[in-house]
Amino acid sequence: MPYRHAWLFIAALIATSVFAFWRSYVGVLATAPIGFHIHGVTATLWMLLLLAQSWTPHRGQLAVHRLVGRATFVAIPLFAAGAMAVLHSMAAGTIGGNPFYALWGVKLSMLDALAFGAVLYAAAMALRHRRQVRLHAGWMLSTALPLISPVLGRVFNQTVPGMIIRGPQDFPVFGGGVQLANLVAGLIALWLWRRDPRHGRPWLVALAVIIAQIVAFQLIPAGEPWRSAFGALAAPPLPLLLALGLALGAASVWMGWTTPADRRKAQPAAA
Template identity: 40%
Template sequence: MPYRHAHWYILSLFPLAAVAFWPTYLGQFGTAPWELHAHGLTATAWLLLLALQSWTIHHGQRATHRTVGPAVLALFPLFMAGGAGIFFGMADRYAAGAPFQAMWAPELAWFDFVGVAMVAYFVFMGLKHRRSVRLHSGYLLATAIALLPPIIGRLSGIPLGIRGPEDFDRLHVGFQATNVLVAAIAFLIAFRQRKDGRPFVLAGAATILSSILFEVPGHTPGWERIYASLAPLPSEPFILLAGIAGVGIAAAGWFAGKRPSLGGALPA
């Protein structure tokens, strides 16, 4: 079976995420905006589902693996909706002049765009190829690549000596170095999987693309104006649309992966 120790690698992300998100979320949990709770909960549940499914299949728990599998159909739309909420929450704080968002939110939005598109495609492909062990596991595990830049990017503030808003400008090199590192990790996994490494090749390429878009158009005044114009819009319709899109993507992948019908006319 491929990716034999994937569940341990995924579980190792939780202590890293706790350190990374302590200053901006966990350390002020009681007063954090609702969209942070929604995104944190759905992202956590997604990683736990990946870890659980990796563990069950590698420990002979095939029945449990098959029973838990359809949870993707419910969890992925919630993950999409939570991502939309965090996007509009960032835009609100950008317009309000919050120090971190005022400096980096428009640029980081491009990481979100690429990451969401990547995860959506990988979920579709993972469900479509669920009868091919290597493709199914590869595409779904590769969704975790999209969650690495937010974690490692924030952790880069430790070696960069980020102590407050006056140091936030140093995060530019941290964010870009993080994407180089994450792309390298994805390409290394792809190399080790040889002909079955396509999901991680795509994940690495998507990470590089997000770095390019971070710079252009991320830094342009025109994009900053467009991004600021999103703040007054009500987020609820977009959150609902993201959830509906998640339902459609997951359902399309699920039905695309069904066994071909044996009915119909037999050839002469």
């Protein structure tokens, strides 16, 4: 089975996320916006699903692997709803005077939108290629790459001299941490593609998305009219955006499941 040790990477990413988001979310749960809670729960569920999916086939637990894989039909719509929820909260902060989001909300929204689309596409492709083991595994694991940037970026902003944020006066250095984290994520995607170019399309797509994120984050201006356009996302009621996310996630997994893959290179079923 491919990517035998990927579960270690996912476990480390989950653990690092606690440290990365401690100051902005985990340590202030009582005051965090509801959108952050929804996103935090749904994204964690997806990462735990990836952890189980990566662990079980290498322990001979293929039946459990397939059972957990079917949870994708629920987990991806929930993840999509959580992504819409956090965008709603970020938009509210951007137009509501939050000093951090006033500076970075628009740029972060571009990163999140690209990551959101990448995860839905990769999940659909994983289901489409569920009988092609290396492609299936690659597409599934590539959904973890969009988490590297927000996690490592915040780690860099807490540990790397010159990028450390101690208060609002340091918010301008946040972008450096984000771009450095994007560079790390891009190098990982490039390395994984170079290891197996024949089955490397998931990582090549992930690399293209990361490059688009780097360019968008650098070039999209943070001021008007972009702030007003992004702020408009705060206007609809949260339940409406949650429903939209659920619908987009459901459409993604349904299309992936029902679209036939090229079976000429099919391998034994993985999920």
